[in-house]
Amino acid sequence: MIIIHNYAEFESHLGQELGVSGWHTITQQQINQFADATIDHQWIHTDVERAKTEGPFKNTIAHGYLTMSLLPYFWHQIADVQNLKMQINYGIENFKFGQAVVVDSRVRLKAKLAAIINLRGITKATIGVEMEIEGEKKPAYTGEVVFLYHFNN
Template sequence: MTAIETARAELETKIGTEIGVSDWITVDQAMIDTFAEVTHDHQWIHVDPARAAAETPFGGTIAHGFLTLSLASKFSYECMQEMPGQVMGINYGFNKLRFLTPVPSGSRLRGRFTLTSVRQRSESELLREHKLTIEIEGHDSPALVAEWLGLSVFSDTPG
């Protein structure tokens, strides 16, 4: 069997199962401010703690939704391993993404991954779909839920 055939067969047995849960990371005001600088998104609900405390129902600033989403890559590195013969992984996008709960500054987040599908796109590519849930410590509702697509590229050597 080739490496891609071996990987596909192994992944197919894991469809519907949780692949991994990352460690917690704290999203503090410094991280939010840095993200605002990089993205040029300085909306006051993210960067003005006094105003956010006085004028929002959140009690203070909240993380940008895209900051929360950007942590998905960090979480995936902790939860997913390259398979034998895989030469690279490529972010292929999202089928669906919902921001469900605002993330208050100082919150701890983690990612939870469940494999939902895998299909071979070519002789060297597997397209994997994961349900990604980014959880907020102490909250019943997650920060976001997404259907995340990843392309795994393999060499053509036997597995």
């Protein structure tokens, strides 16, 4: 895990891979809970029997937005940004879903510091992300997330 205390430490990693998270298994229970929370009960996610017989993946798949919502969980395994007043989720850019995540797959996140800028004392960090699926060549997604960090002086 990388530890960052201020803008200068963050900036020193520009263009570099910051790390890789641990693996996480996407379970049917997690998919169902996400479906309930988002009111998205499309059968390819929640109907196990129908997905096995009619679905293109022969099993249920995680919602793309479920895999995306795991970004903070994985990011905090990769980087411990300390000395903060607050952190703001600012944006998601250039996001592409490359492959479905079948239930019971293990996924993890790779992160790279793509860009960083000091906006009058606020650090705007753009993190390039890729979600890997264990045993698969294509990632679940690639893209960039943008965080605003308000460091203490």
